[in-house]
Amino acid sequence: MEHVDEAGAARVTVSGDATVTGWNDGARRLLGYPPSEVVGRSAAVLLAEPVWSVMARAREVRARWDGTLALRHRDGRRVEVALLAHRTGDGWLLVAPMPADDTPAPSDATLLTWAYAQSPCPMAVYDTDLRLRNANAEMTRVIGLPEGDLQGLRLTDIGGKLRSEGLEALMRHVLRTGERRHVETYPRTGGEEREHAWSAHFAPLKARDGEVHGVCLAAHDITEQYRARQRLVLLSEASVRIGSTLDIDRTAQELADVCVPRLADFVTVDLLDRLDQDEELPPGPLTGPIVLRRAAHRSVYETAPEAVVGPGQVDTYPEVSPMAECLVAGRPIIYATDDPVIRAWVALKPARGAKIQEFGIHSIMAVPIRARGTTLGVAVFSRHRTPGPFTQDDVLLAEEITTRAAVCVDNARRFTRERGTALALQRSLLPQAVPRPSAVEVASRYLPAGPYTSAAGDWFDVIPLSGARVALVVGDVVGHGIQASATMGRLRTAVRTLADVDLPPDELLTHLDDLVIHLSAETGGGEATGDIGATCLYAVYDPVSHRCSMAAAGHPAPAVVTPGGPVEFVPLLVGPPLGVGGLPFEAMELELPEHTVLALYTNGLVGGWDRDVDEGRVLLADALAHPAASLEGTCDSVLRALLPEHGVLDDVALLLARTRALDAAHVATWDVPADPSCVARSRKDVTQRLTDWGLDEAVFTTELVVSELVTNAIRHAVPPIQLRLIHDHSLICEVSDASNTAPHMRRARTFDEGGRGLLMVAQLSRRWGSRQTAEGKTIWAEQPLPGAPPDLG
Template identity: 60%
Template sequence: MGAMTGSEAPRDDRETWQEDPVADAARATVDARGVVTRWSEGAHRLLGYPSDEVVGRSARRLVAAEPPAGTLRSLATRPQWNGTVTLVHRDGHRLTVKVLAHRRPPDEGGGRDGEWFLVAPRAGPPPPPEADALVMWAFTQSRSAMALYDTGLRLRRANAEMQQVLGLPEEAMQGLRVSDIVADPQSAGTEERMRRALETGEPQQTQVALRLAGDRTETVWTVSLVPLRDAGGQARGVLLSAYDMTEAHLARERLVLLNEASRRIGSTLDLARTAQELADVAVPDLADFATVDLLPSIEGGEDPPAGAPSSPVMLRRVASRSVLEGCPEAVVRQGAVAGYPEASPVAECLATGQPLIAAVTADGTAAWEQQSPERADRVRRYGFHSVLAVPMHARGITLGVATFSRHRNPEPFEQDDLLLAEEITARAAVCIDNARRFAHEHRTSLTLQSSLLPQRLPPQAAVEVASRYLPASPLAGVGGDWFDVIPLSGARVALVVGDVVGHGIQASAAMGRLRTVVRTLADVDLPPDELLTHLDDVVIHLSAEAEGTEGPAGVFGATCLYAVYDPVSRICTLARAGHPVPALVAQDGAAEFLDVPAGPLLGLGGLPFEATELELPEGSVLALYTDGLVEARGRDIDEGIDTLREVLARSGPSLEATCDAVLQELLPERPTDDVALLIARTRALDASHVATWDVPCDAAAVAGARRDACRQLAAWGLHEAATVTELVVSELVTNAIRYGAAPVQLRLIRNNNLICEVSDASSTSPHLRRARTFDEGGRGLLLVAQLTQDWGTRHTHTGKTIWAQQSLPAA
């Protein structure tokens, strides 16, 4: 038998014959036309013709008589023949010899198609006396297929098992070498190992894959070569024992493929990529062409309808792979939806819910002609002959079907192939379902997060703003980053950026709750440091609630930066809780990061927050952001901060363009964490928009306050607002004088609205109440609330301010 020789390159006796002049058999090759193409020295010795008198000429003159017609028919159909032939010697006498003939497969490129290799054994010396004992030892000590070779590597005996394996009787093989009996290029390697066994006295072992004569498939054998010695230690021959390892070899290959599938399939939570990984694993080890088609209904993340899909089955092509470049066999392009008729393997396996093996026949292909002529054409063109169709099930639902086809591999699929395809498809189906469910959850999280973030930023008198929000890659999951712009009393504005620790729906929901809390606390007009203190308490309470619930905890911590800007005083007050420091770009373009005390992470509790105040010239730009902007894989955070400073320094007047430039420079690819970016340019309200009066703490001063307010409205051209403003000024100043404490101050602010503010040194807040029929007071604030757009109270370090806001007609 032939053998693989590991790292040794097998000798091809079709190219060269390295002969032993004493022991070698007569060899020759004859092409399909009957012309001799090679002639060995052994053939020269047998028939007396030198090579130059035979090669290139017809072999008929070497044969004493035409072979019987049955022999010719046998040669035309069989890969191997053996028998006796009467030949003519060069000197004219005839001799009858045993001949073993092998049909040679064509070389790569189609050369020597139909060539025959013929060999006739050379008569060897008589067997040594101990030959019978040697045969007895060999054949009684082994139950495998075995053959005994002498020191000339010629076969002396072959047991019944070996004759059955090779399909030749012992007499047809006697006197021949392995390379003569098994016409395979690897046989030379086996002979080399036999020589090594004789020379070293050490047994040799190897594994060989052969397609033996008469076999439809290739088989794998373990070949053991044992040198046999006589009593004096002299090497007398080699015993070749062969064990059929085909089933074990195929089982190992299937295990290797299963391990490869476990390693490669499901490397991401991307549905299309997971399907492609299944096709890539299957080709070429299992199939020549593989496809993965999914039900279109699962793409939205919803479960498909129960039961078998209706006919014709509509499926979307998600992945394909072929041994041929570019998948030319594919009829359905990637991403397209196609229908499969009821008689197709795809529809049949989905209808029954069971995998199947289908043989591609001419009748079956003809039946497809009417329904899918293009498919029938591809089947014929590429020679499809066997198909596996495996439904993809996961968690009780049907996702689609995987098909595996063969057209280059001549072997049809067998039951073991079906089991293997079922196993790797089942693993892929679970991964695809995970990807589908993850995609659904990710879309849900994005929708939730989008609904919780500001849908638009209304124009503010205090600042001009631009913002960006980038969700993280699907693998990272949606985070809890948020930003907000909150209008406050007195034309002020609050700028907020925060980040909830964690990802997923829980983080998005927690972000929405915290954003609502911040807006509520902002309405109370708390200073930034006090607001963060209250927000810290809220996070602690939310975390405590989450600990007692099933599933992932809702909130474990958060960071936040809260800034309040007053356009009248141009004072900006900032406080942060574990959040990155904001950047400030001055009017001259210089960018710096503000020194704002860090403060603890929200949710730790018991630690104070500090606020920083600074005066900002009109036109200053504040940049607030979350850590995903400056932190990225493969980049140090200091590098990200330096890059942000550089981009802000060279930014132009457009805030929208600045946002785009920052993201393009820092995040050219999709971020691994959510990113929120808020950029604000400050505005200022000068004396032309603000009027302030000190009011004596005397009831008689109320009339003077009304007159001052009316004169200012006239100067601003707001005559229509005079009546309501008089009433508001009268009520608020009267309350401050009656219930508050000196000093009292009146201020009017005109921007998009008209704001009336009265401040005093008392911290007591007025309350809206409904006056009874005979009450002399209590109706003033009720009238103010009904006549103005909004009103309220904010506390300051020196007392309180009561304000009322009226909307003004558009200019």
């Protein structure tokens, strides 16, 4: 390294207590003191003015001070010095210029000429006609023409009218106003292999009187900063555009769309063919020929003519293909089209070689799509319209974008698997075939939420009850996913179990509420967290009395359409959702004429992003007011009226029930005195009625059942006692009394005289049981009709 003359300026360092700590040769020449006479002494000996004045100025300085200071030369004379002072921690660095010596130096004009000619910044001077008068060496290098060929040309002559017209407009503005202007441009000049970004400054050239005589153009190469900004913009756009849905192919398409044309002219996204399957993908790089499915592609041309494989098609890629090689290597790879790998691949796949030749593809970049240590596929970027090949900066950018897309693809894959599992679980827990009880005609629909929403916990059920009654249930579990589906299954099972006990609707919801609180406590480590909740509507319809009793826990009230009447929503006092606890549920009872339609539904039917629940109820009422020819058709018309075509936001459950009635011709009732001798009379009455109904084959069995039930009521219960036969799809025998004591079946010992009655009833009947009533209880037994098919309800 050549020696640099440090004596060109006087430099002195002073500590915080004004002690001289440094003294260079320039200071010696300026004041005459050798270092040995001043270093270590107070700087006050060097001052030719009062110390207090200098100290006052020093206290006002925060970082730098410049001005004139009077110093004392060693020979005693006063020296006025132009001084520049810098703070250095608690001290100072003092710098003073030295007077010019006798060494010959270039003139200012010469230095300015050299500066213009040899400047690394391209510069050019234009006259008032906007014609080039002079250009420095760097400008001629950038343009790619010698200065002699440029003189007299306008900017539009040099760069073309289309690219340079706007720049000339700025130059005219500078000539007219005398104001400077600045612009950033991105042209490809004749002397550059690749496009560069330039920061162009236009300055007016003024005479002393202010008149403008020309324009100076100075340009600065800001290509790196420009490309860095472009990369940041592209990354920002990628983070917004990629992953807008939980659809795998849509995410792949968003990746391709973002990268064309700013990174590549043609992009393909191929994913592993087994990506949609339930099996786990192997971690790490892949091996051997790889089977990929084209998920998406995008081109600068509208129809992507460069593509050989279409979206959705599957192709096998050999080890010598860019796709397979980068997946095996587990890293991005850049290829020129004359690389051995490309030549070998083209030899195996002539159709791809024809496309490369046709469109002039010259640079290919393959980037693995990996997320969480798992390979999902590969993105291949190609250039044919863009002249420059891919660079390592392009690799970093493509890796960043692809990584973001990979996470979104993996999220979509995991969501799809979880949603599929939840839906499969949900379908297995919902009724596989809706029962067809005699009390009502039913039609139902269940629609899971759209493809980008996890399955929820909506459910419905139709439960045949004793006495030809039927229970209608609809519910909605809070949340989505497998947990909601599992909770729905547990609640549906609980409702069926409680329905078998023949609990009234309000009591059933109370027990269900306790269960939800218990489930919430299980998930919360012993404390109810409220993470598990549900709504439920439970209704019981009796076709004999035409009465319907119902209660709701946080669930919307059903709609009722009576024959020839308007659509009304039941004024049901809705209780709190299940899992809140501490508040009672209230049941209400209403009479439903035959052929009344009862509509039970979940919130997903009436609610939505674009409307509130009240608007949905109005649409539901209008759809029910114009029913189709069948109940199934009415279900379809309701869904068409209330749900969008592109899918629902939440699960939807709809249950329509049209009531039927059992008239006196199908029901026989007798009051039975509490006298054992009346048992024979009851058997005779039953035999006569069965003969009238044409059920002679059922007489023997029914007599035995009636005899046992009536005898038990007379012996162990409290009057009044009533016997009832119901002739429907089955034959139901009921004995009611005023006792609340439930019967218990037991196995009699060998020498016991009694205890075999209920056991015999159970053996002779298809189903039997008891239910509590407002007056006491009812014991019932159901028999299949002779020759009737088995009951699947």
